[in-house]
Amino acid sequence: xxxxxxxxxxxxxxxxxxxxxxxxxxxxxxxxxxxxxxxxxxxxxxxxxxxxxxxxxxxxxxxxxxxxxxxxxxxxxxxxxxxxxxxxxxxxxxxxxxxxxxxxxxxxxxxxxxxxxxxxxxxxxxxxxxxxxxxxxxxxxxxxxxxxxxxxxxxxxxxxxxxxxxxxxxxxxxxxxxxxxxxxxxxxxxxxxxxxxxxxxxxxxxxxxxxxxxxxxxxxxxxxxxxxxxxxxxxxxxxxxxxxxxxxxxxxxxxxxxxxxxxxxxxxxxxxxxxxxxxxxxxxxxxxxxxxxxxxxxxxxxxxxxxxxxxxxxxxxxxxxxxxxxxxxxxx
Amino acid sequence: xxxxxxxxxxxxxxxxxxxxxxxxxxxxxxxxxxxxxxxxxxxxxxxxxxxxxxxxxxxxxxxxxxxxxxxxxxxxxxxxxxxxxxxxxxxxxxxxxxxxxxxxxxxxxxxxxxxxxxxxxxxxxxxxxxxxxxxxxxxxxxxxxxxxxxxxxxxxxxxxxxxxxxxxxxxxxxxxxxxxxxxxxxxxxxxxxxxxxxxxxxxxxxxxxxxxxxxxxxxxxxxxxxxxxxxxxxxxxxxxxxxxxxxxxxxxxxxxxxxxxxxxxxxxxxxxxxxxxxxxxxxxxxxxxxxxxxxxxxxxxxxxxxxxxxxxxxxxxxxxxxxxxxxxxxxxxxxxxxxxxxxxxxxxxxxxxxxxxxxxxxxxxxxxxxxxxxxxxxxxxxxxxxxxxxxxxxxxxxxxxxxxxxxxxxxxxxxxxxxxxxxxxxxxxxxxxxxxxxxxxxxxxxxxxxxxxxxxxxxxxxxxxxxxxxxxxxxxxxxxxxxxxxxxxxxxxxxxxxxxxxxxxxxxxxxxxxxxxxxxxxxxxxxxxxxxxxxxxxxxxxxxxxxxxxxxxxxxxxxxxxxxxxxxxxxxxxxxxxxxxxxxxxxxxxxxxxxxxxxxxxxxxxxxxxxxxxxxxxxxxxxxxxxxxxxxxxxxxxxxx
Numbered sequence: 001x002x003x004x005x006x007x008x009x010x011x012x013x014x015x016x017x018x019x020x021x022x023x024x025x026x027x028x029x030x031x032x033x034x035x036x037x038x039x040x041x042x043x044x045x046x047x048x049x050x051x052x053x054x055x056x057x058x059x060x061x062x063x064x065x066x067x068x069x070x071x072x073x074x075x076x077x078x079x080x081x082x083x084x085x086x087x088x089x090x091x092x093x094x095x096x097x098x099x100x101x102x103x104x105x106x107x108x109x110x111x112x113x114x115x116x117x118x119x120x121x122x123x124x125x126x127x128x129x130x131x132x133x134x135x136x137x138x139x140x141x142x143x144x145x146x147x148x149x150x151x152x153x154x155x156x157x158x159x160x161x162x163x164x165x166x167x168x169x170x171x172x173x174x175x176x177x178x179x180x181x182x183x184x185x186x187x188x189x190x191x192x193x194x195x196x197x198x199x200x201x202x203x204x205x206x207x208x209x210x211x212x213x214x215x216x217x218x219x220x221x222x223x224x225x226x227x228x229x230x231x232x233x234x235x236x237x238x239x240x241x242x243x244x245x246x247x248x249x250x251x252x253x254x255x256x257x258x259x260x261x262x263x264x265x266x267x268x269x270x271x272x273x274x275x276x277x278x279x280x281x282x283x284x285x286x287x288x289x290x291x292x293x294x295x296x297x298x299x300x301x302x303x304x305x306x307x308x309x310x311x312x313x314x315x316x317x318x319x320x321x322x323x324x325x326x327x328x329x330x331x332x
Numbered sequence: 333x334x335x336x337x338x339x340x341x342x343x344x345x346x347x348x349x350x351x352x353x354x355x356x357x358x359x360x361x362x363x364x365x366x367x368x369x370x371x372x373x374x375x376x377x378x379x380x381x382x383x384x385x386x387x388x389x390x391x392x393x394x395x396x397x398x399x400x401x402x403x404x405x406x407x408x409x410x411x412x413x414x415x416x417x418x419x420x421x422x423x424x425x426x427x428x429x430x431x432x433x434x435x436x437x438x439x440x441x442x443x444x445x446x447x448x449x450x451x452x453x454x455x456x457x458x459x460x461x462x463x464x465x466x467x468x469x470x471x472x473x474x475x476x477x478x479x480x481x482x483x484x485x486x487x488x489x490x491x492x493x494x495x496x497x498x499x500x501x502x503x504x505x506x507x508x509x510x511x512x513x514x515x516x517x518x519x520x521x522x523x524x525x526x527x528x529x530x531x532x533x534x535x536x537x538x539x540x541x542x543x544x545x546x547x548x549x550x551x552x553x554x555x556x557x558x559x560x561x562x563x564x565x566x567x568x569x570x571x572x573x574x575x576x577x578x579x580x581x582x583x584x585x586x587x588x589x590x591x592x593x594x595x596x597x598x599x600x601x602x603x604x605x606x607x608x609x610x611x612x613x614x615x616x617x618x619x620x621x622x623x624x625x626x627x628x629x630x631x632x633x634x635x636x637x638x639x640x641x642x643x644x645x646x647x648x649x650x651x652x653x654x655x656x657x658x659x660x661x662x663x664x665x666x667x668x669x670x671x672x673x674x675x676x677x678x679x680x681x682x683x684x685x686x687x688x689x690x691x692x693x694x695x696x697x698x699x700x701x702x703x704x705x706x707x708x709x710x711x712x713x714x715x716x717x718x719x720x721x722x723x724x725x726x727x728x729x730x731x732x733x734x735x736x737x738x739x740x741x742x743x744x745x746x747x748x749x750x751x752x753x754x755x756x757x758x759x760x761x762x763x764x765x766x767x768x769x770x771x772x773x774x775x776x777x778x779x780x781x782x783x784x785x786x787x788x789x790x791x792x793x794x795x796x797x798x799x800x801x802x803x804x805x806x807x808x809x810x811x812x813x814x815x816x817x818x819x820x821x822x823x824x825x826x827x828x829x830x831x832x833x834x835x836x837x838x839x840x841x842x843x844x845x846x847x848x849x850x851x852x853x854x855x856x857x858x859x860x861x862x863x864x865x866x867x868x869x870x871x872x873x874x875x876x877x878x879x880x881x882x883x884x885x886x887x888x889x890x891x892x893x894x895x896x897x898x899x900x901x902x903x904x905x906x907x908x909x910x911x912x913x914x915x916x917x918x919x920x921x922x923x924x925x926x927x928x929x930x931x932x933x934x935x936x937x938x939x940x941x942x943x944x945x946x947x948x949x950x951x952x953x954x955x956x957x958x959x960x961x962x963x964x965x966x967x968x969x970x971x972x973x
Contacts, residue, residue, distance in 0.1 A: 031743065038747035039432070039468075059499075062432075062468040063734070082734070083469045086500075096501025101480065101514035102666075104469070105655075105734045124655050124734045126667055139667070147667060148656045167656055190656075192736075209737060234737055253738035278738070297739065320739070 021287045022326035024048040025057065027064050032298040032318030045079070045325075046316065054315050059086060059095050065107040065150075066323040070133060071116045074330045078134045080106035080121055087134045099137050103128060107150040107322070114159035118176045122149035127164055129177035143180035144171060153194045155219065157201045163220045165191030170206065172220060185222045187214045192235060196220075198242035198286075203263065205248055207235030213250045215264045227267040230255045237282035243289045247307065251279030257294050257308050270308025275299040283324035295321030364637055365608070372630040379605050380622040382612075384410065387619050391416040396423050401438030402616045402623075408446030409623055417446070418454055425457050432467040433475050436482035437541050438616070443489045444549035445623045459497065462486060466499040471733070473529040473652070474538035477518060481542030484511035485549045512555065515546070519562055523946045523961045525665055526933060529694070530649035530673060531569065533579035534590055537598030537617030539566055544617075548624025554964055561959045561966060563626055567606060568950055570599055571636040572645050572936055573677050573686060577603025577610025578715075580704040581677040581686025584649070585697040588750050588835060591718075591757045592793065593850050594702075595710035607636045611711045629968075634952045635938045642680040644770070645936040648943060649673035651693045657731045674931050676768045682706045682813035682872045685771050689928075690764035692723075695732040696748050698760035701773060703870060705812040714854065717809075717816060719775055719790040719866060721761035723783065724752045728760070750839035754785040755832045755856070767919040767926070772905035776865040776915040778898060787860040790818065791829070794853035798879060804887050807857070810879060817886040819867040821893050821901070824859030831856055863895040863915070867903050 029043040044064050046054040058067075063082025070076035075091040084099030085106055099106075105124035111133070112118035119130040120140070126147035129140040141147060144166060151165035160176040169186030173179060190209040197203035204216040206223065212231040214223045225231060230252065237251035248260040249270075256271025257279055271277045278297035285291035285303070292304045293314065301314035301321070365371065387406040391399040393416035401424060407417035421442065429435045442450070443458060450458070469479045487493070487507040495501045502510070521528075529535055543566065546559030573581040579599035590597050601615035606628050650670040654662060658669040673693050677686035687701035702718035729740030741752055750756040763783060765776045779786045792799055796809040796816070809816045829851055830836035836847050869886055876882040890904040900914035913919040919926050933941035934948060941948040946961040954971035 031746075034743075034746050036747060036749075059466045061466055062470075082471065083500075094496070094501060096495060101476075101510050101517070105471075107734070125653075141667065146656075236736060253736075280736070 020329045022328045024285075025067050025325040025327065026054065026281075026295065026301065026316060026319070027066050027322040027325065028295070028316060028319035029063070029322070030318050031320040040320070041318075046319075048315075052315065058088070058092055061086065063105065064322065066109055067325045067327070068109045068111055068119070069327040069330075071111055071113050072330060074327055076133060077327075078109050078111075078119065078121075080109040080123075082106075085109065085121060085128075085130075085134060085137060098130075098135055099128070103137060108152045109134075110152050110154040110162065112154045112159055112162070112176065113156040115176075118154075118160065120152050120154060120162050120164075120173075120177050122152040122164060124148055124150060127152065127177060127180075131176070140173075140177035140180075142178060143182075144168070145182070148190070151191060151194045153196050153204075155201070156196065156198075157219070163194050163196075163204065165194050165206065170194070170220065170223065183220065183223065185224070187211050187223060187225070193238045195238045195240055197240040197245050199240075199245040203240065203245055205238040205240055205250070205264075207238040207250055207252060209234050213238065213258075213264075213267075215248075217263075226264040227258060227260070229267055229269065230258055236280045237294075239282040239284050239292070241284040241290075242286045243284070247284070249282045249284070249292055249308070251282045251294060253278050253297075255279070257282065257292075259292075259308050261307065270304070272309075273311040274302060281321040281324050283326070286326050293324055295319065295324065367630070367634045367638055369630045372633045373627060375608055376606065376627060376633075379608065379612075383605065383614075383619055383622050386614065388412050391420055393419060396420045400616060402441055402619050405438070405441040405445040406619060406623055408442065408449030411449060414449050417449065418451055421450075421454055422457070425454070425461060429461055429465045429467070433470050433479040433482065435465075436467050436486075437478050437545065437620075440482035440486050440545055441620055441623065444485050444545065445620075447489065459490065459493075462490070463497055463499055473518070473527075474535050476514060477539060477542040480511040480514045481545045483507050484515065485545045487511065488549070488551055515542070516558075519558060519961060520946065521665060522562075523565065523933070523941075523948070524944045525663075525670070526647070526649040526673065527569075528584070528650050528652050528670065530584045531573065531579065531581060531647075531675070532583050532585040532697075533594065533597035533599040534587060535585050535598075536566065536570060536579065536602065537615060540598075540602065540617050540621050544621045544624040544626060547626045557966075558961065558964050560626060561961060561964070563621075564629060564632070564950075564957075564959055564966075565948055567602070567628055567632055568635070568939055568948065569647070569934075570602065571607070571632050572639075572934075572938055573679065573684060574599070574603055574609070574636060575679075575684050575704050576706055576708070576710060577607070578704055578710050579603075580679075580684035580702070581645075582673075582675050582688035582701055583697075583699040584652075584673075584694040586699050586758050587697065588757060588839060589846075589850050591699065591791075592714050592716065592829075592854065593712060594704060594716050595713060596850075600710070603636075607633045609636065611709060613711070629950075629957055631950050631952050631955055631957045634955070635950065639679075639936075639938045639952065642678060642771075643937045645675075645677045645679055645686075646931060646934070647675040647677075648931050648933045649675060649688075652695065652732050654731050655734065657727060672928070672931070674928055678768070678771045679936075680771070680814075680872055682874070683771075683811075683870065685768065685773060685868075685870055687766050687768040687773055690761065690766040690775070692728050692731065692760045692762050694760055695728055696744060696751050697758045699758050700760065700764060701766050701768070701775070703811070703814070703816065703868070705814040707812055714793040714795045714850075715811060716793055717791065717796070717811060718757075719788055720757055720759050721764045721777055721779070721788045722754055722756045722759045722785040723761040723763070724759070725784060728762075750835060752784075753832065753834040753839050754787070755789070755830065755834050756839065757789065757791060757835070765913070765915055767911070767913045769909055769911050769921050770905060770907055771870045772903065772907075772909070772911060773868040774865065774901050774903065774911060774913045774919070775868075776899040776901070776913055777863070778915045779862050779864065781862065786862070787858050788824075788864055788866075790820070790824075790857040790859075790866065792855045792857060794855075799855075800883075802883065802887070806883070806886055808879070808883050808886070810873070813873045815871050815873055815876065815879065815882040817867075817869040817883070818857075819891065820857065820859055821865040821867075821895055821899055822859050822861030822863075824857045827856045827858050829854035829856055831858065861895060863897070863899045865893070865895075865899040865901060865915075867891065867893075867901055869903075869906055871906055 241247035256277035
């Protein structure tokens, strides 16, 4: 298996011998100062510099949901946005929109780690797929009962397999998004965030609307609710520690940050110290073991080095976050 | 019958047919100006000239702070005050742009209308801005139309420009192809299923803008022709429901100020420009239309001024695309889901009563029904009467917007502050059902206890006279030349328009500034019953010898209603029709259910369009003017006596 592929974006796994830290990006909209306007005062991707400052990166487009980098060539970048998918082949120096007029509101995007010419994206009007690393796109709606989707994760253990969060629960493809099948035990609601463990790829975590957190221990084939303490919450954030399969975190509206250290058997509220209990993004830092990042609704980004017992200011005050992305530097 | 076919003619200002309107439609009234082709066109060109001249006059070389992009475009097109225009343009183009598509279209106007007058420095700066500033496409139907029409004509002007010369990394050829594909799609959907952002008195301007760009400057003759036809289509849609230039009937979107002063909208500026109706208002959208060279077909003014009234006008529209919670009534167009909107208007020479069926038809700013009466000087008039169930919820927000459940309401309210207000005056409601037949209307409500604002509001504007609460339960009023009878099913209380103070505080954002001037003196009848409703019967003053006679006539009308377990009404209207409505059921007229399935795209004595047809036939007397979007052909025919 290609170790570089294992170092793909979203895996948070550093290949053996890798020495370059991942670039850390936040996809946000600056909504705090938005008055008498339907558009944020700024939006897009911000990259965290070594000194802790955030620098805007890439085009300023509304509705940027995330960022994906080609697992074997991190100069190839894809941005899902309200205007469609925007692609760079030169590390972000130039950008090109690669979708037509009928693709919009793209929220999540994923290269297939084992075959990165295949790319999948969740849009709020139905998923799309690319067979040429994001240069061109086709609809990928076959088998879906509802088209609304906002989270998609490519399974790192099986090429062509991906899980999709929809208005109708979780769907799975095993043929590179040519068709979808509903997972029978899927949460019966809109799935807001999906995540796969980098350490134990059989372990998947889902945040849902009104139904809290759900867990799968068999590669997303069966799901059960977890964390009774947030069972009715809207959970927008879900993350698994890439260094320790026991450590999971979910976050949501009113739910703050909740952490498990026993693979989801028990959960603790770790919101104390945050200015607000409205959390939209969580991510364990792949470069700093044990560090957990949290993006609150407009009150800033915070990080914790003790699993949420204490929090430190991470900047981006006023931001409404969509995703945290760690991009390892991998050159073809 | 004489028939003319117009294929790919740029603008129909040529004199292919000189029509005597008298021969077509009888003698116009003394107050109606001549409606023959030549006189209609002459008057239009005079008004057009007035708008262009006044726009250019705003530019002053000694004061470059004055003037808009569109004023600059006008000056450059005419070669008048060129130095002032270029100086102003340099100032406008100095900062980093903002505004997305609302930056694009004025710039596109400069690039197209003003192209011959631009100097090298201006042209270079313009090209630089289209390379470096990434305007977003937005999320509403008008945003997309503006975005793609602007992109199309600018890409056309930047012929041969490669991907490196564009903000989005696509070449001019690619941008034109994508733009045209969307715009053709939008035209096809509009002429088959109906417009989504339908009949908005403000946002009509946001459709005139892109169509003007294409009608004026698309180099492809077929595309230019289709844009001209869409302008005809949009303007017919307006003309058939207007009252002295005011856009009447149910609206997809209205802002708080426009609700109370209905003439202060873009539509009124088109009423004056196109037909000489109402009062002139300076609006950029109308200026762009004049610069495009578009000339309306004279039949439009004949319909606007001389269609025999009263008549019933029915239209089929659609909701904004629903991304979630589409509901059982949803239909699919391609892979998008929507719900049909059934519009019905009773158009009298003195008033228009118009409605849609109720429900969540548009987010934020829906006006489900209203009554508008004639006033000679409408600009500051509050000649309106309507009811609303103020509703807001993340359910509605996430139905139409890609935002999150917990933030969508707050984010909407940051630009439309009245959205989450109990005293707002424009709203769709899933708990509302409206039914109209002629000048009678029934509104029914089933309000769940946990709905955010469990009440309905009926606005009695300050322009109403003789508001009388009758012992019979009817509330009578007079609005100019129309009598109004309103029968609430459950009692309410009277409150001032700003009864919570929210609207008075500036709700609605920038477009609602100046509440004291436009919002004071109105009254709201607020009723909080869970099962509720009302009956409205209106009639022209001319039909009765006195106000008392009207009241007597209404009191004598058979009316039965209940509010348990659901609101239900059986009412015999002034014309003798027996109307029955029960919440949740299909209403009936004389026991016959209303046939929504057979609702055409347009149906009135002045126009007809079948659902799915891509055609619209305008009619006036013996004159027929057919827009065929499928074949991109206009056919004009006049029956011989």
